[in-house]
Amino acid sequence: MKIQGFVCRRDGLKIHGTVFRPKVPAGVRLPTVIVCHEFMANRLFSFPYAYNLARNGYAAFCFDFNGGGIVSQSEGISRNMSVLTEMDDLLAVVDFVGRQPYTDGCGVVLYGCSQGGLVCALTAARMPDKVNALILQYPALSIPDDARKGKMIKTEFDPNSVPELLHCGPMKLGRRYAADVMDMDVSQATVGYAGRVLIMHGDKDTLVDISYSEAAFERYRQAGAQVQFAIIEGAGHIFVKPKHIKQANRCVTDFLSK
Structure with missing residues (x-):
């Protein structure tokens, strides 16, 4: 496996990231996944998922949102950050990923956790033809x-x-941060994507009620998406126990293999 850092830019701000990918012969182009971290976090939280994806043949890109974490290598300040600026960050990374010589250029899988999940859902609806699958954790x-x-x-x-x-x-x-989403209708803003979707949610989540994911599952289903919903028993918000991370990785591997 190769693990490398990368840098791209959004509006002049540096975005720092890490790509995990299997070792393959020169010229082999890989399917790609972009993993987006949670609020206050950074890409280190995404590493267990990116590592699993690389083991299964994907180039998995993680990055720090600009101003999106307490400890972050990317530039920008938290006072300028919102869900919409994080969408712009993700779009910049999507563009960067598509220009790498080892990616297949055939679209990406967006994989978002917590706030990163909302960002991915909104971004997928904006560019559905470029998103091969959507994973919301x-x-x-x-x-x-x-x-x-x-x-x-x-x-x-x-x-x-x-x-x-x-x-x-x-x-x-x-x-x-509040104003940018004050008038947002999530059901309308995310329904534009009707591809393959996996939603995972812990049944002990006290920060984001599981009913939001249940409603999203139904919306995607009604929109014609091929959607799966996995309940991670005993898990709260952010999977910290190894067994919950392993279960999420199994769900992702099974989902992408179909």
């Missing part, structure tokens, strides 16, 4: 509803008068 489809309630993660505010600065635990967020 405990997707934070609740974010727009949370903004409208004025309760997002560890911060509370008046949704009718969002302050310029939101203190969210160790991260300082700007007004746009």
